[in-house]
Amino acid sequence: MHVKKGDEVLVIAGKEKGKKGKITLSIPAKDRVVIEGLNKIKRHVRPRAIGQMGGIIEQEAPLHVSNVMLICPKCGRASRTGNRVLEATDAKGRSQKVRFCKSCDAAIDE
Ligand SMILES: [Zn+2]
Known part of the structure; x- marks a missing residue:
C-alpha cells in the first residue's frame, strides 16, 4: 500500500x-x-x-x-510516491525502505 x-x-x-x-x-x-x-x-x-x-x-x-x-507533508501537493532503499541498514542488518514524493523528491517517512 x-x-x-x-x-x-x-x-x-x-x-x-x-x-x-x-x-x-x-x-x-x-x-x-x-x-x-x-x-x-x-x-x-x-x-x-x-x-x-x-x-x-x-x-x-x-x-x-x-x-x-x-x-506530501513537505510540498503539500497530491503526489505519486515511490520507494527508495536506504544505504543504511537497521539494527538487524536489514535494508530499509522509505517512501518519497515524486513531486519534490523529499522522503516522506523518517
Ligand atoms: Zn513533495
Whole structure:
C-alpha cells in the first residue's frame, strides 16, 4: 500500500472526489482505507439490548487505495510516491525502505 494510517490524502475518484482527509484506519488485506469524515454511509440499526436506541447511524466506509493520493507533508501537493532503499541498514542488518514524493523528491517517512 502506498498510504498508511495517519497520512493526509486527496480523494481522486468516487463521490468524495476532490476532498482531503486523514487516514484513520488502513485495511491492507483489502487494499482499503478509512478516511476521517469522508465517504459516510448511513446504517439503520435495530436496538440490540434493552435500553439501547435503534436508529440511523452515520459511519465512514472504507475507500479503495487506488482512489486516493498521498498529500506530501513537505510540498503539500497530491503526489505519486515511490520507494527508495536506504544505504543504511537497521539494527538487524536489514535494508530499509522509505517512501518519497515524486513531486519534490523529499522522503516522506523518517
Ligand atoms: Zn513533495
